[in-house]
Each structure stands twice: as structure tokens, then as C-alpha cells.
Amino acid sequence: MDKKSNGRTDAGLRSLNHYQNSLPKWRYYPRQKLLPVVRFETPYLAWFQDKVRSPMLDSYFAFTANLGTHTFFMIFLPVLFWCGYPSLGRGMVNVLAAGVFFSGFIKDLLCLPRPLSPPLQRITMSGSAALEYGFPSTHSTNAVSVAIYLLSLLWNNTTLSPAVRFASQAALYIYALSIIIGRLYCGMHGFLDVIIGSGLGALIAWFQIVYGPTWDNWILEASGKEVLLLVLVVLVLIRIHPEPADDCPCFDDSVSFAAVFIGCQVAAWDLSKSMITSAELTADTIPYRLDIGWLRTSLRFIVGVLIIFAWREFTKPLLLRILPPVFRGLEKAGLILPRRFFTHASEYGKVPGHLKDDEVLPNFSDIPSILTSIRHPRRRAISIGPQSEADAYETLAYREKRRRESISDNYGLSGKHRQASKHSVSKLEEYESQMGTVSPRQSPDAPTSTQTSSAFEETANGSSTEDEAQMFSMIKKPRVRYDVEVVTRLIVYMGIGVIVVDVMAYVFDVIGLAP
Template identity: 60%
Template sequence: MGKGAEGQPDAGLRSLNHYQNELPPWRYWPRQKLLPLVRYETPYLAWFQEKIRTPALDSYFAFTANLGTHTFFMVFLPILFWSGYPSLGRGMVHLLASGIFFSGFIKDLLCLPRPLSPPLQRITMSGSAALEYGFPSSHSTNAVSVAVYSLHLLDSPDSTLSPDLTFFLRILTYLYVTSIVLGRLYCGMHGFFDVIVGSALGVLLAVLHYTYDPAIDEYVHSGSAKQVALVILIILTLVRIHPEPADDCPCFDDSLAFAGVTIGAQIAYWHLARANATWDSPHPSTLPRSRFEAISWMQMGLRLAIGVFLVFAWREIMKPFLLRILPPVFRGLEKLGLLLPRRFFTKASQYTKVPAQLKDHDVLPSFSDIPNIITNIRHPRRRAISIGPQSEADAYETLAYREKRRRDSLSSPYRGSPAVDAGNDEGSRSGTTLHKLSRKPSKLDEYEHMMGTGTNAVDVSSESATGMEPFPEFISDERDEEKLFAQIKRPRVRYDVEVVTKLVVYCGIAWISIDGAPVFFEMIGLMPS
């Protein structure tokens, strides 16, 4: 949090001025038009959450949320290429890359907060999810795009699956997408508006994919190196124009990672088309499914194990290497005025070296993260239940809503009126207003009263949580604003060289998964003949 000369919070922390100062009018205006909707639906979300919450559902929705994350798909997608389903893998890569990129683009463009906590309790197994803006829901975009695409394939006349298996997979797809989308509401991570727009974006991307993707693939497969370079240039241009957020939000990191994946995938497709152009079924430059029928389960297991090792080894070697050699290069480019730095990324001239171990918001986990991931899978009841602001966006929204409520109270014509206090009908403008003032507060009123009262996030132990803990009493005095910002969870310091590093690393991961690993499998005799 920035501070003035007197150690006080910078101007703008007490109201919406922060976003008015940070965003251009063409971004600030739609944000202000949509913000009342986010606030309006919050009490209803809290009512919905309390009505259906149980410890079992807490564990279920917290665990299944992992199936809609970028990390899950980054681990799962390479397996499709190594086990004889490259066409499906290609479709999923394109869908998820576009979904993550464009949902992150909209998030950073509008900077809309998540529904407030309290009154909501946020249930999650991911420590970084709450750091992002809320609108739209990336989980919903991912899940719906995958579901629509999968259902399209199941209904395709080219499908060779039996009717019973098709029915089972269709039910599984509906269960999957329902669990992800409903879970974002249940877990207090998103509002109705977030998941509706996120889902609509997923449907749109899926329809665009199976309508136009074959033509785009044909362009890359049959095109020259210049045509592939043009596609890569378009992707890099989209990365460059990705909106600068008003707060330190990690959405750009995810968009950057999947932009790198898309670049690596296009290079791999083009190279495979040149090297193995005779194969055109089930997709140009890929091996037909029939060639995998001769592989034993042991050979398939070796393929998967070696492929995973190659991906992780590339990341573990290349990432620290680039973070070590790029800072001097960036300092030189900075002196020449050739860099276009992004906000919230520290310039190379302001640091001597990048720390060796970065605890960052990575799409693909490192080797050291694997034991913790396995533990979470084995113990799905482990989750965090947080109450209170968790990010800068949460804190600003808490202060802004608090200020709005104060102004509404001051502008009320009945505030402090002796006639109203005494119950004098002549002091009111209408009988309806007196009825509203005197009626018993509803549960929704209670939830609305909680909004804007948080000072910092309180984590409730999942081991002892019943899912029905009462909300703690929060201080509502504005003097605790500085404490609020001091205690929220913030993304770690990020460095300018990480932009290029992430592009290169994830470009390499995609190339290894699609092109490099299969070549290596053939060299060691694990490629079907």
C-alpha cells in the first residue's frame, strides 16, 4: 500500500477515488455501472450459502474446484498427446488458452471485485484464487467451454463410442460443469453475474472453436514459416495490449502462461506437419489412434512418466537459467529506452538479482509443490475458510461500500428525525417508509449490514470447521483502514524478466508435450510402429 509523507494511506483509499484515478474514463464508466449489481447480489449469495452449507459439501466443492483450474489442465493436457488423443488435446489447448486469456483480459479491464466477505465465507484449497478480480469467472469459462466442446464431440457422427459409454460420458460432463459453476457460488468466490458471463464466454469460445478452428489449423499446417510467424506476432500483440489492472492482480500471469502455450503449440503443429506430413488421420501431422493399440500398459506408463519428467525438467532448468541471464539484458534495453514495462513488475534497474526460489502464482507447479498437491488429493477435507478482505480489490471495495453506506445514512431524510423517532406519522412522507423503518430486519438485511464491516481475513481451520461457524464481530471504524491493507494477502514482488521467462518456459512446455516428447519416445522405442 502506498503511503504519504505522514504515513497515512494515499488519497483514494477511503472511497472509489482509487479506481477513478487509476482507470481511464472508458474503463471506469462500465465498472461503475456493473458494481451495483455485484453489491446487490451479495446478500442473496450469503443466504444461498448458509441455507445449503454442510461440511461434506464444503469438502466436495473445494476439491472439485481444482478440476477447473489452469494447473489441472496443464497437467492433464499433455497426457492426451502421449496416449493417442492428439486431436482432443489440440482442441482443449486452444479452448483453455483462449478462455484463460480473454477472461483474464476482461478481469483486468474492468477490475470488478468479488462479492464481499463478510457476509460471504470463502472456501478454497488455493491460496491465490482470491487475489484475482471476480468478473468473469475463469473457472466457469474453463468448465463450460470444455463441456460444450466435449458434448459436441460425443454427438458427432464421427464418434465411435458405444451408446452406453456416450450416455455415461454425457452425464459425467454435466456433473463436472455443474459442480464447477455451482461450486463457485457455494464457495463464496463468485456471484451469479460472474458465473453467468463466464459461462456465456465459455459457450462462445467453444462454438467459435469447432466452427473456425479447422480452418486456422489448416492455415498453420500448410502455411510457410512467415505465416506461422504472423500467428505468433498476433498472440504477442494480444499479450502487449492486455489491460493494466488498477491493483496488483495476477490475472496477467495466467494469460501470459497460456499465450506461451499457444505459441509453442503452433510451432509444434507446423513442425510436425513438415516432418510427418503423410499422416492426416485423425488430424493432420498426428498419429492415428490405431497405432497405439499395440502399446502395452507398461509402455504407456513409461511414456507418461518420461513425458512428465521432461516437462518438469525443462521448467526446473530453463526458468532459473533465464532469470539469471536476462536481468543484465533488460538493464541494457532499459537504458536504450526499448522496454515497455508493465505496472507491478519491478524493473531490472531496481534489483540486482531475482531470488532463486520464487513462491509465485505458477500455472504449472514445481517439483517441490508435488508432495503438497498429493496431500491435498489424499485429504480433500483440507480447505481454508476465510472471512474478510483477502486482496487489495477486496479492501478497496470494503472501504468503498462502507463509505457508500455512510453517505446513504447521512442523506436519509429520516435520520435523526424526532418525528420518526417518536413514531409521529406527520414526520414521515409516506406510510410505506415508516413500515420499512419499523419492520423486523430480515436475514437479507442482516447480511447486507455485514457488508463493508471487515478489517482483515480470518482463516478458520478446516479440520475443526463445521461449515456453520458464526461470523465474528468486525470493527467498522475507518481508523482501521491502514491495518486492513497491512494484513491482506498480497502477490509477491514480480520482476520484469519474468514476462519473457514465462513465455519461453510455457512455449517450451507446449512444444515438448506435442512434438519433443513423441520424438524422444520414438528414439527410445516407445513409439508405436
């Protein structure tokens, strides 16, 4: 099989054994053991979705899914640092960074697809969400880790009134359940995805609850060499992040949040050594008191957010312009360790000025559309059919599986039994018959199992190459990614962490927004 230099294959040369050819045995074996579970639960997910679907729930779960995204947390986490709660802010960064990184690590390690569509309909307000693998659910990991961590703080808080504590706890339970059930309802994940994702989130929250205070003390008292060692360890974890079999953007999100984690730890350590911090709380607390008033508090947030966006709007294009020549020199010296699906610097002249992708932190120009989505939650997309390379491969693989089963049934069943089976199609069998198709049946009357088998045989015989090319022509193509983007993300998002935790203390003091 001929391959292009960036790891992609021509559509006409793709194989149904794609993952067996692309993954080492130690990764392919557990994938094949878990794949039947994903296929088995798909008809049940479709049945659940069909039973409870309504326009109101479509809007509710599509909107609440945004509350489990990296973007949501990245926008609102700075408030904790700028309003006198750095320990809570660092704890949230820790659980979110670990959740995004390790869920993305597992996704790219096993390359398991999302449940097939059809029979599921995917409901989302993010067009790029389906480009990632399905197992485990990062939304579920984030929601559960944050909910458990905050619940533990509420349980140990004696200053809040019982009514406020109860309302806060109820809100966290509703939040986590809405995210988890919403991933099933929206057809984005299966039961296995959300169960393992939730378990991973609970484990991460437990580590933060038990070891978080010790970790915070270590950071504030560490030496420069120890902080440098921490940075190197995280960079090594980024480097050993598994290479996916398909062009999946999980790695990008992992890099971004790992960089934010590095920036926050280094900034907390640096700020604790300065004289500007508040002595009333921890050594890395940006001074703040409620008596400065709501106006100055709001101005702190507005100024801080503008500086973050200005940093990224300036630094990202600058790095994308100056790094390619550096990478070409390193590539000639044999010092570059390239990743699949990232174009090498020797293969392009310059990086386009405005890369359209799903950033952890949105572009400044994207904010109006985000606000519009919040004001009009009914603006969600409902898609049916393959949306990513992983979807397309799974559709083709399941189609081949059904074709082989059909041939086996034709040899093993008498005509009488086949005729009888035509009149005993259950709802689950109807949903199962839609798996592996490109588009759903429009008629409410389900075709018989014999008709379905014939359809599979017809599409699988003779024109498999054309059918495969057509399949891949329907999916959303990930944009070209460039090798310099990894280092760019590291620098930009490390800088964001440093700005939020450290730099803004000096900015607030200079412009008169400190207490």
C-alpha cells in the same frame, strides 16, 4: 498522491476514489455501472450459502474447483498428444487458452471485485485464487467451454455405444454444473460473474466447433511466414492486455496460456513436416497404438512429464539470471515498455532463485502437497474478510457508501420510524449489514440496523487513515514481481508446448517407446 515507482501507494495515502484515479473514463464508466449489481447480489449469495452449507459440500466444491483450474488441464492435456489424439488436444488448448486469456483480459479491464466477505465465507484449496478480480469467472469459462466442446464431439461420435455416450455426456453436465454452482457456494463469485463467464465459455466453444477444423488445416499447411505472423499477433495481444488498478495476477496466467498456445501451433506445424509422424491420422500425430501395452503407455507419460519439469526447472532459473542485464541495457536505450507492479531491472540486482507464486504448472517440489490435497479433500481453507487489494478497496468504498446512507437516513427519518426499523431486520438485511465490515459478527443474534449504522459511522469518522492502514495490513501481500518474468514465462511455456506436441515424438522413438 505520492506513488512508488512500482505503481503501489502507501497505505495511509490510499483513496476511496482509487479506481476513478487509476482507470481511464472508458474503463471506469462500465465498472461503476456493473458494481451495483455485484453489491446487490451479495446478500442473496450469503443467504444461499447459509441455507445449503454442510461439511460434505464444503469438501466437494472445494475439491471440484481444482478440476477447473489451469494446473489441472496443463497436467492432463499432454496425454491427448502422446496417445494419438492431437486434434482433440489442440482443440482443448485452443478453448482453454482463449478462456484464460480473454477472461483475464476482462478482469483487468474492469477491475470488478469479488462479492464481499463478510457476509460470505470463502472456501478454497488455493490461497491465491482470491487475489484476482471477480468478473468474469475463469473457472466457469473453462468448464463450460470444455464441456460444450467435448459434448459436440460426443454427439458426432458414432463408434461409442449408447450407454458410454450417455454416461460421458452426464459426466460433462455434472462437471460443468459442479464448477459453476461451486463458485457461488464457495463465495468466490457472484451470479453475474458465472453467467458472463459461462457465456464467454460457450462463445469460445462455438468458435472452436465451427472453425477449429479449418484452423487445424491452416496450421498444418501454413508457410513459415504465416506461422511467424501468428506468433506476432499473439504477442501483440499480450502486450495490449489491460494494466490492472491493483496488483492482480491475471496477466501472469494469460501470458502462460498464450505461450502454450503459440508453442502448440508452432510445434504442430513443424511436426507435420517431419517423417516421424503417423500417417494413419493427421500429419502431426505422434505415433501411438494401444497394442504397445499399458506399461509402455504409462512410461510415455512418466518420461514426458519428467522432461517437462526438467525443462522448466532448468530454463526458468537460467533466464531469470541472464535476462536482467539485457533488460537494463534495453531500459537505458528506452526500448522497454514496462507494466505496472513489475519491478524494473534497474531497481534490483538479481531475481531470487525460488519465486513462490501460483504457477500454471506447479513446481516439482509442490507435487507432494497437491497429492496430499487430493487424498484429503477436507483440507480446505475457510476465510472471512478482505483477502486482496481489490477486496480492501471495495470494503472501504462500501463502508463509505453505508456511512453516507446512514447520515441521509438520520436526516430523512423520524425517530419513530427509526425505532420501528430496529425490529424488522430480515435475513437479507442482516447479511447486508455485514458488508463493509472487516470480520463477521460472532453472535447469532443480528444487531439492529441502528447499531450497524452506528458502527459504520464510528469506523468511518476520525481515524479513516489508521483504519485504512489496518485494513491493508490484514490482506495477503502479492510477492514482488520482476519485469524479466514476462519473457521468462513466454519462453518456458512456449517450450512446454513444443516439447509436448513435437519433441516427445523423437524422444519416444529414441528410447523405444514408439509403436
